[in-house]
Amino acid sequence: MNEKSGCLSNLSMDKKPSRVLWQCPPYENNMKILLINPEVPNTFWSLKSALKFVSKNALLPPLGLLTVAAMLPESFEKKLIDMNTVPLYDRDIKWADYVFITGMVIQKNSVDRIIERCKRLNVKIVAGGPLFTAFPEAYLKIDHLVLKEAEITLPAFLRDLENGCLESFYTTREKPDLKETPIPQWDLINMKKYALMGIQYSRGCPFNCDFCDITALLGRKVRTKTTSQIINELESLYVRKWRGDVFFVDDNFIGKRQQLKNELLPAIISWMEKRKHPFAFNTQVSIDMVDDEELMTLMARAGFDCVFIGIESPNDSSLAECNKTQNVGRDVVAAVKKIQRFGMQVQAGFIVGFDSDKPGVFDKLISLIQDSGVVTAMVGLLNAPRGTKLYKKLMSENRLTNPPTGDNMDYTMNFIPKMDIHQLLGGYQKVLNTIYSPKHYYKRIKIFLKNYNISNKTRLKVSYSNIKAFFRSTWQIGMIEKGKIHYWMLILWSLKSPRRLTLAVRLSIYGFHFRKMLENLNNQMKELAATSSNQYNSVDHG
Numbered sequence: 001m002n003e004k005s006g007c008l009s010n011l012s013m014d015k016k017p018s019r020v021l022w023q024c025p026p027y028e029n030n031m032k033i034l035l036i037n038p039e040v041p042n043t044f045w046s047l048k049s050a051l052k053f054v055s056k057n058a059l060l061p062p063l064g065l066l067t068v069a070a071m072l073p074e075s076f077e078k079k080l081i082d083m084n085t086v087p088l089y090d091r092d093i094k095w096a097d098y099v100f101i102t103g104m105v106i107q108k109n110s111v112d113r114i115i116e117r118c119k120r121l122n123v124k125i126v127a128g129g130p131l132f133t134a135f136p137e138a139y140l141k142i143d144h145l146v147l148k149e150a151e152i153t154l155p156a157f158l159r160d161l162e163n164g165c166l167e168s169f170y171t172t173r174e175k176p177d178l179k180e181t182p183i184p185q186w187d188l189i190n191m192k193k194y195a196l197m198g199i200q201y202s203r204g205c206p207f208n209c210d211f212c213d214i215t216a217l218l219g220r221k222v223r224t225k226t227t228s229q230i231i232n233e234l235e236s237l238y239v240r241k242w243r244g245d246v247f248f249v250d251d252n253f254i255g256k257r258q259q260l261k262n263e264l265l266p267a268i269i270s271w272m273e274k275r276k277h278p279f280a281f282n283t284q285v286s287i288d289m290v291d292d293e294e295l296m297t298l299m300a301r302a303g304f305d306c307v308f309i310g311i312e313s314p315n316d317s318s319l320a321e322c323n324k325t326q327n328v329g330r331d332v333v334a335a336v337k338k339i340q341r342f343g344m345q346v347q348a349g350f351i352v353g354f355d356s357d358k359p360g361v362f363d364k365l366i367s368l369i370q371d372s373g374v375v376t377a378m379v380g381l382l383n384a385p386r387g388t389k390l391y392k393k394l395m396s397e398n399r400l401t402n403p404p405t406g407d408n409m410d411y412t413m414n415f416i417p418k419m420d421i422h423q424l425l426g427g428y429q430k431v432l433n434t435i436y437s438p439k440h441y442y443k444r445i446k447i448f449l450k451n452y453n454i455s456n457k458t459r460l461k462v463s464y465s466n467i468k469a470f471f472r473s474t475w476q477i478g479m480i481e482k483g484k485i486h487y488w489m490l491i492l493w494s495l496k497s498p499r500r501l502t503l504a505v506r507l508s509i510y511g512f513h514f515r516k517m518l519e520n521l522n523n524q525m526k527e528l529a530a531t532s533s534n535q536y537n538s539v540d541h542g
């Protein structure tokens, strides 16, 4: 620490910033900051082929960058380039005094290219977000790594910037209170390019699943914004004329149930009534939500029509192995159906590759997904992110191989599984090919729609964009794609209700994306199989 200049410098693990502060001292110099969200490849959640039907470029805006932007001094000039919606030109980089870059592991190729360009153009880089927090050692060439949650580390960086004594590394062991986190700076994006807007109520999750890095990243103690912060954020979207879907990006929205039931949800219900239901909400929850009918009723009344749940495995032994205690011993099909009846669609994540998985797991998983009517089913191969309990266990067993690619659906694993790798990959491929096949996929939509309570008035208003999407789908899916008969049967069956039809079309479009993605994956698999030196061989013989 440079005492003379008053620099916080190199905020070490133990040094605490004196207070959380982004109301930074007034800056004499006007800085130009270019915030960049790198490109994401086409994956399950990019929904790239589906977004074309509704003329959108990306699913969600980069909420982390928008939040960071709002923490910068007002006197700074800011521009944001989300490379998933607009190209990045050299002139944008040259304009900036600093480039602020965010990223997930899956964006690393695009990140590398941006770093190269900034270096070539001699513009300094400040990097933060999950990629850099997880792998700081891979990014030592970046001028300033501002890691973990910016509510703590960014004020330290800004103070050093003002005092002219910037360090290369800012991190902390503390977890900030979210009560002062500002509203994301929406004016930096063009909302029309996105399918959903994001909003964050809480960080952290009370559970401790051993493959999940959320608790390592954000902790088990759930920290929340206040009810008035959330209402102000909703209002900020409303006044910017956003209408439609809003995703609460919390990892487990129900981490503080009493607070939700007593404060937040009643406030959202009355705000939504006052504003005539402009939004439909979706979020991520743990499956124990199903035990709390009062909570589900309030969520549905507030306008939540979809939740994502980590179901993970049909095997109790695999669930116990990964410490997913809240799922063990549950009748998952009954739980999913109950949530659907309360008015919320269930999207879910599933994993294969646990040590306890036996070859029968693949058929069991297919049945579970089909019977429950989980249309948007994301099935991935188990991977061990750095910092997780699973990672430590596998390291002690000497089973870790390559670093994770950041995509758990690209047929890669970063450890040696117990099941024979060819059997595992073959079984995994069978699951994907089955559940996304037109026959199974459309059957699932019907199972879901039959059980789903679609009555809530906040849901799915038929808009111009829905109508356009419908006509595009009739051509692309109803005329060109294989399996069109299943599509038409679903459409005919859904004609009775406009809401049902809207959902059927939306889910058909998602299915189109999943099949496109699967086609690419299957081609990748063929290429890998043809290459004798592929990583599976090295895993297999490792």
Ligand code: B12
Pocket: 040, 041, 042, 043, 044, 045, 046, 059, 060, 061, 062, 063, 064, 065, 067, 068, 100, 101, 102, 103, 104, 105, 106, 126, 127, 128, 129, 130, 131, 134, 146, 147, 148, 149, 150, 151, 154, 198, 200, 212, 213, 214, 218, 249, 250, 251, 406, 407, 408, 409
């Ligand atoms: C919303 C979300 C998404 C959205 C898109 C997000 C987007 N456009 O940015 C969707 C659903 C599309 C998505 C998809 C995926 N996601 Co995601 N996602 C999230 C989630 C739940 C919330 C992110 C968010 O908005 N947080 C709110 C903001 C305010 O927080 P933040 O972004 O972390 O930003 C803070 C700090 O990190 C920091 N910061 C961030 N950027 C910067 C930049 C600078 C310069 C500075 C100084 C600081 C800074 O300051 C912010 C304020 O404290 C996170 C988990 C989480 N709780 O963060 C996972 C998470 C980011 N996703 C993850 C993954 C793995 C994926 C997928 C690869 C999953 C998959 N297998 O398909 C896909 C791939 C993306 C794709 N192809 O589109 C991982 C990333 C792990 C990693 N180390 O890279 C996370 C951390 C979840 C996890 N642990 O599993 N995701």
Ligand code: SF4
Pocket: 205, 206, 207, 208, 209, 212, 213, 214, 215, 251, 252, 286, 310
């Ligand atoms: S419930 Fe979800 S967010 Fe929480 S620890 Fe488990 S996998 Fe992670």
